[in-house]
Amino acid sequence: MESVYKVIELVGTSSESWEKAAAAAVELASKSLRDLRIAEVTAMDMHLEDGKIMAYRTKLKVSFKFEDK
Numbered sequence: 001m002e003s004v005y006k007v008i009e010l011v012g013t014s015s016e017s018w019e020k021a022a023a024a025a026v027e028l029a030s031k032s033l034r035d036l037r038i039a040e041v042t043a044m045d046m047h048l049e050d051g052k053i054m055a056y057r058t059k060l061k062v063s064f065k066f067e068d069k
Contacts, residue, residue: 004066005037013055018044021058035065 012025018041026039043059 004068005063006066007061007063009042010060010062012058012060013047014058015055018056018058021056022060025058025060026062029062033062033064034067036062037065038063 008029010025010029012021012023012028014020014024021044022039022041026036030036038061040061041058042061045057045059046053047055047057
């Protein structure tokens with residue numbers, strides 16, 4: 001059987017690391033999206049205040065199986 005996948009973009013944040021920011025995005029998405037397949041990191045940046053890192057941000061493209069009901 002052929003399958004179709006939808007791709008969405010997410011941005012996760014963490015005060016500790018880019019990895020934890022990515023994991024937070026995937027974990028939250030998995031609560032409302034079924035059958036997540038691939039997560040591709042497309043960008044990483046930081047939120048700065050007064051020259052200090054306040055948050056790490058990771059932008060992801062996440063795919064999941066599209067079900068037409």
